Amino acid sequence: xxxxxxxxxxxxxxxxxxxxxxxxxxxxxxxxxxxxxxxxxxxxxxxxxxxxxxxxxxxxxxxxxxxxxxxxxxxxxxxxxxxxxxxxxxxxxxxxxxxxxxxxxxxxxxxxxxxxxxxxxxxxxxxxxxxxxxxxxxxxxxxxxxxxxxxxxxxxxxxxxxxxxxxxxxxxxxxxxxxxxxxxxxxxxxxxxxxxxxxxxxxxxxxxxxxxxxxxxxxxxxxxxxxxxxxxxxx
Numbered sequence: 001x002x003x004x005x006x007x008x009x010x011x012x013x014x015x016x017x018x019x020x021x022x023x024x025x026x027x028x029x030x031x032x033x034x035x036x037x038x039x040x041x042x043x044x045x046x047x048x049x050x051x052x053x054x055x056x057x058x059x060x061x062x063x064x065x066x067x068x069x070x071x072x073x074x075x076x077x078x079x080x081x082x083x084x085x086x087x088x089x090x091x092x093x094x095x096x097x098x099x100x101x102x103x104x105x106x107x108x109x110x111x112x113x114x115x116x117x118x119x120x121x122x123x124x125x126x127x128x129x130x131x132x133x134x135x136x137x138x139x140x141x142x143x144x145x146x147x148x149x150x151x152x153x154x155x156x157x158x159x160x161x162x163x164x165x166x167x168x169x170x171x172x173x174x175x176x177x178x179x180x181x182x183x184x185x186x187x188x189x190x191x192x193x194x195x196x197x198x199x200x201x202x203x204x205x206x207x208x209x210x211x212x213x214x215x216x217x218x219x220x221x222x223x224x225x226x227x228x229x230x231x232x233x234x235x
Contacts, residue, residue: 001117004052004090005045008074008082009038009099011059020185029209036205037102037184039065040197044104045097049113056086079155083140084147094145095128100183101138103196108179112141115176127168129161130178136160138181149173 010017012035014027021030045053046068055061055069075085086096093116097104106113112128123143130139135158142149149171153164168175184190187209194206 001049001051001113002092003050003095003113003116004054004092005048005050005095005097006054006056006086006089007042007045007069007097007099008056008086009041009061010057010074011061012038013059018184021187021190024187025209033184033190033202033205033209034099036202038099040102040200040202041097041099041104042069044106048106048109049117050095051092052090054086054089056082056089080151080153083155084151087142087145087147087150090145093123093141093143095139095141097139098183100185101132101181101193102184102200102202103181103193104138105197108181109139111176111178116141116143124174125176126173128176128178129165129168131161131180133180133182134158134185135162136183137164138183139178140164 012018012031014031016031018030018034019027021033025033042055042065053069055066055071056074057071058074061071072089074082076082077085083096087094095109095112108130112125115123115125115128126143127149128139128141129137132138136156137160140150149167150164153167154160157163165175182189182192184193190206191210194203197203
């Protein structure tokens, strides 16, 4: 498949990554869990059909994480600028993923992979968006990468996913939606993500941490894994 998959990530340094996991975690525990999340995501990407795999990184990745990837430094600027810059690295279809959804698995990407597989007729979708339950997005696929489709979209807000969807649709692109996933920002998110990928290193790490932590306040809601329509969930 003529697909480039790019993972945008950062070095997991205590106090510099996943700070909203503290408390209840220590800075060292939060960084270790972030590293487990990143490594698990990269393992999943290695299993996906792709012509190129890019690790667009802030810092210096370990040898294990870098294996099988072209490692490139993130560009300067806000997240929209850094995502837009990735588009210039691909000459064909591009899928950009973050490091915040360790529950990522191939099944969640089947619609995109099937649509963009080769040999095939012209793709049914020009772009794919993976909405996050917090209003952002965990995946962005562009059959014809163009940084202008990302640059200027305000990131890290409850409306980011909606605004990115609108930017793509307003450009005349046919946009498909991938399943809704939950980013791991707080420990309650980690508990939910761990249940979605039980038996994995991330799930085992969360389980070990949870045994030494107070029970979370109230029930932890599990988001729907069914992608909503534009008006319903991409608020």
